Amino acid sequence: MSAASNLSSEDQFLCSICLDVFTDPVTTPCGHNFCKNCITEHWNTNDRCQCPMCKEVFISRPELHVNTLFSEMAAQFRQSAQQKTSSSEQQESKPGEVPCDVCTGTKLKALKSCLVCLASYCETHLEPHLTMSGLKRHQLIDPVENLEDRMCTKHDKPLELFCKTDQTCVCMLCTVLDHKMHDVVPLKEEYEGKKVELEKTEATIQQMIQKRRLKIQEIKHSVDLSEEDADREKAEGVQVFTALMESVERRLNELIKTIEEKQKTTKKQAEDSIKELEQEISELMKRSTEVVQLSLSEDHLHLLQSVQSSNIHHPPPTKDWTKVSVPPASHERTVRRAVVQLEETISKEIKKLIKAELKRVQKFAVDVTLDPDTANPELILSADGKQVNHDEVWNSLPNNPERFSCCVCVLGKTSFSSGRFYFEVEVKGKTKWSLGVVRESINRKRQITMSPDFGCWSILFNNGNEYALADPPVRLPLKSERQKVGVFVDYEEGLVSFYDVDAAALIYSFTGCSFYNKLFPYFSPCKNDGGKNSAPLIISPVNQTD
Template identity: 60%
Template sequence: MACANTSWSEEQPCVEPAEVPCDVCTGTQQKAVKSCLMCFTSYCQTHLEPHQRVARLQKHRLVEPMDRLEDLMCKKHDRLLELFCRTEQVCVCLLCTVTDHKSHPVVPLKEEYEVKTAQLGKIEAEVPQKIQERKQKIKEIKDTVELSNKDADREIAHGGQVFTALIGCVEKGRDEFNQTVQEKLKSTEKQAEDPIKELEQEIEDLTNRSSEVKRLSHTEDHLHFLQTFRSLKDPPPTRDWTTVEVRPPSYKGTLRRSLEQLEETLNMEMKKLPDDAELKRVQKYEVDVTLDPDTAHPQLILSEDGKQVHDGGVVKELPDNPKRYTKDMFVLTRQSFSSGRFYFEVQVKDKTVWWLGVARESIDRTGETKWTPETGYWTLLYYKDVFLFSDNPSVHLPLRAELQKVGVFVDYDEGLVSFYDVEARVHIYSATGCTFTEPLYPILYPSLLEKGTNSAPLIISPVNQTD
């Protein structure tokens, strides 16, 4: 904007878009240099002169130029908003403190400004950290997606090979079934060939005899008739066909036997599928857990690092603790999980009895109860010649030779608890369709000493994915 007076523009530049104009100037407005909180007017350097000269005006409060000075006034009392009500978090005038905000704590605007500025500084400092945290989370999610893509590609490739092999098995089974049916049909056709030929020959002989009889019946030569008739007395030899039959083949059970054979083949192919890849996948969700002495039965002995537990043989006197097991020889970990996936491994080597898995937070720790999913337990039990998943009824599992380490994997959101034989790298059992509504804790039960046996501890072991 061009100034009308060159001398004014040299001393006081015209108003730029972001600047406050003088409220007194007529014609071309100049830039305000001060605003008066008593007059609620902004002044350029020329019109500010009375406030610098007149004693009464010198008492007015001058501040840096401010736009919309009317916003500084209390709409109700037409007084300056110079206080802050902390109860309602609004700016108020002096009269407000004796009316609507009489019992509210109020402070000068400057004091609240300093408080809010400090808060703003804290918020300002936190924002970059929160941004960084979210960027890191985005990276984690993208890394997970990328890893999932690689896993998916690998699984699709491997699955393609397996399904191709299985399709080959199905096609082979189909071809063998068709061949079996065709062979039965050919056998029946072969069986029918000779009787048909013989029957056709007899038909031909009988047809010829019929023709001879017909011709003879029309002759009137007595001598010829009698001489010829003698040769017709004995009919051509024929077979008694009432006892001859060709039985159709029975295909009953042929398809079933083919399908059973195919099922056996598929089962064999299933057994060839490596559990190793599955175990490696779940081992990626390893968590570091330690046993919580506040939950351990008084007869249990825990290692200093919280990784081992065994029966001490003597019930110790311990302070009462609502978290402690008092009847069953269980111990929980310090850590619990309420979402996502987690995995841990427990060494069971040289144990004759043990119990392990996960349990929900609200389990009864003071009385004896059945350890089933219904009561909040998802556990495996090993007792000499018995190996089972505790349920109602229990699921008996095949005994595993030289079982040394058990892996436990939980997908909280999917409702899945799976157990693995780590050394053999095979899947043992999975409880599916579980409903989790509260935190889950890894749980161990080393059981009692038995005449010098079962003294080995249960050990929470670090995962070694190179096994």
């Protein structure tokens, strides 16, 4: 049995007549093996009794007996072949897989392709390339289709080299004919180089993928923050409007109560007057009756004596009603006073909201430093880049493209093209100043109109008057001079807001802005004005509003 497993070729178990595994193998006197039925039929159909293999002629037909040992070995081989076939059937080639070029009928999946034979082989048909010394030298690769594409169409030789000059695969003959004197290297060498390049490309692609995954996380985080902001705003809105509605309802109830009490007082006053008048009418009617009865008397003496002894001819004492009135109650001032009180309540709530809003935007504070390369030559910047004022002297500075030549202003060093940022500037003691943000593309060599249409979002303070530099400018209410101004930008929202930090009040907001490109913080201390406006603009650290 062990001998059977060590046999290296299936040919030993194939009958040379039927070309199949032996069935009841018998051995002829010359030593060759055949199926018993095959050799019997062969001799029955031929005139001479000879061996089909070596052609030895037997004088008499040999008596054949089944070789029991060889029969068992053949049966074992048949079983092994069936198992191998069954295993191969499980590896039947599927769409997209390279099939075996040798298999007939059902094509099995190829395990290797031979660059010499230009054929692909399944496990069974690959065996000669693994066992036969001549075939072992053939170059095997993972199975590929269209092996003819690996042959030089001009010389019908394998494409084994790579011409770096023409960037193409060539055969050995190409190097001595068409590609003579070209830079030619073995295919493997170029393969290794390209493989390194591909690995670098793959690394680059993976970095790009990672960056995009991080961007996805960033966007998702932004959405989460937006949802948190939305929830907070909704909760705050509900709280504020609930308080306002309660205040309105309370003021309305107080107004109704005040009006009703005034009406009640007026009504009581009228009722008291009516009651008093009715009493006087009753007394007058009683006196009238007495006068009428006395006047009807025909007793001259009695009438005269009665008149003399009493004041019947005089009306009873009464009030002078000509100056008495009960005017309808007026509720105009009551309503106005209630509305004023409501306005005060709303004003307080708005101030609370703005204070909370300012506290939130201060969380986006950035460290802004002035850029000397952009400063107008008449400006003086502090060494730390946090202060700027006007000098009235033209300093000799390089006229680089970033520098403002006409406008007395300077920009911050850091630009912003996304997100939100906030900074604060001290304007105390100045009679004129301007602050805001500008586009990177703003004209720096000419006088410009400071408005959003020209890439500038700013406010201007000028000798007690304050303006939002829109088109046209918007004059802003100013109760007192500013001490410190906060500037907040939401790039995606298109929002630029200015705050009075000390008063925790909103000065002005530009909304629906289109920024397009980078934004820079903008500062203008304006002209010195003979020393009246010599105080500097100071970029101050941001402290959270209490």
